[in-house]
Amino acid sequence: xxxxxxxxxxxxxxxxxxxxxxxxxxxxxxxxxxxxxxxxxxxxxxxxxxxxxxxxxxxxxxxxxxxxxxxxxxxxxxxxxxxxxxxxxxxxxxxxxxxxxxxxxxxxxxxxxx
Amino acid sequence: xxxxxxxxxxxxxxxxxxxxxxxxxxxxxxxxxxxxxxxxxxxxxxxxxxxxxxxxxxxxxxxxxxxxxxxxxxxxxxxxxxxxxxxxxxxxxxxxxxxxxxxxxxxxxxxxxxx
Numbered sequence: 616x617x618x619x620x621x622x623x624x625x626x627x628x629x630x631x632x633x634x635x636x637x638x639x640x641x642x643x644x645x646x647x648x649x650x651x652x653x654x655x656x657x658x659x660x661x662x663x664x665x666x667x668x669x670x671x672x673x674x675x676x677x678x679x680x681x682x683x684x685x686x687x688x689x690x691x692x693x694x695x696x697x698x699x700x701x702x703x704x705x706x707x708x709x710x711x712x713x714x715x716x717x718x719x720x721x722x723x724x725x726x727x728x729x
Numbered sequence: 730x731x732x733x734x735x736x737x738x739x740x741x742x743x744x745x746x747x748x749x750x751x752x753x754x755x756x757x758x759x760x761x762x763x764x765x766x767x768x769x770x771x772x773x774x775x776x777x778x779x780x781x782x783x784x785x786x787x788x789x790x791x792x793x794x795x796x797x798x799x800x801x802x803x804x805x806x807x808x809x810x811x812x813x814x815x816x817x818x819x820x821x822x823x824x825x826x827x828x829x830x831x832x833x834x835x836x837x838x839x840x841x842x843x844x
Contacts, residue, residue, distance in 0.1 A: 648831060655768070655818060658834040671829040706774060710830075715762055715781050718824075718832060720774035 617641060620689075621707050621721035628697050629729050636724045637689040640709030646670065647690050648710075648718060649682060653703045661705075664690065665712070694726075702728045731756045733821050735835035742811050743843050749796070750806040750838050752821035758782075761825035763804040764832065765795070768818040777819075780804055816842045 620639040628634045640647050649661040660674040664684040675682070679697075684690040694701055704725050708718035732755040742748040754763065765777040780788045780795045788795040796805040808815055818839050822832040 646830065650832075655772075655837075657836050658820070658822075658832070660831040660833075663829065663831055671831060673829075674831070704772065708774075708832075712830075715779060717764055717776040717779055719776065720766075722773045725772075 619707055619709050619719050619721035621705075621724050622689075623724060624722065625725045625727070627727045627729060630699060631696055634694045634697050634701070634726055634728075636692045636705050636707075636726070638692070638707030638709075638721060639689040640707070641719055644709035644711050644719070646710045646712045646718075647684055648708045649690075649692050650706045650708065651703045652706060652723070655704075658706070661692070697726075697728045699728050702726060731758070731823060731825060731833045733823050733833055733835035735821055735838050737838045738836070739839040739841070741841050741843055744813060745810055748808045748811050748815075748840065750808075750819050750821075750840065751803070752805055752835060753801070753803045754821075754823050755802060756823065756825050758825035761823055763795070763797070764822045764824065765793070765804075765806045766820045766822065767815075768820065768837075770817070774820075778806065811842050813842050813844060816840060 622637045647664045650658040662672045663670040679695045682692045704723040706723045708720045710718045734753045761782045763780045767775040778790045794807045818837045820837045821835040
């Protein structure tokens with residue numbers, strides 16, 4: 616598609632439950648990025664993919680966060696055993712990969728942990 | 730390490746005036762890109778303008794222009810003839826090869842346009 620599609624828009628989970636977020640990048644874009652934004656403040660980089668391969672995972676909390684980008688499927692970000700501090704908006708962005716191309720963002724998934 | 734600094738947490742500007750949002754950066758990369766995004770209260774991220782480190786001309790997109798001063802490592806966003814709809818958070822971001830193409834973000838500036 617022509618837009619980055621993120622689902623769901625809102626996700627509410629009880630503390631300790633699992634949360635799974637999805638992202639369909641723009642067709643033809645080979646790079647996908649996940650960012651976490653807490654309270655509309657700075658963006659924290661989590662992980663990036665080049666096609667289905669992990670490109671950079673330096674921002675990922677290793678214990679509970681995992682992500683995948685499989686062929687012919689939306690990318691996913693999964694949080695196991697959620698904590699209150701995981702409450703944030705999670706943005707997915709995609710780009711062709713040329714350094715002068717902007718990252719195009721989805722509308723984000725607002726995750727609320729109760 | 731790469732870093733973006735936005736020193737203005739918030740700004741009030743009268744409608745129709747021009748506004749400059751400050752952004753300074755730090756990087757050891759020779760090749761990098763600078764981006765500005767707008768985030769309205771509805772939350773989506775809107776790409777505004779891009780400046781490449783090797784671009785000789787300042788980037789312009791409609792009412793947006795980027796005042797790029799490479800020696801000073803600054804990339805200020807200028808919005809001409811501000812409108813009420815310009816009220817939003819504005820984020821400056823940098824992408825360089827050192828960062829594996831992830832965007833490094835500033836803290837943002839909240840711009841409020843007064844009627």
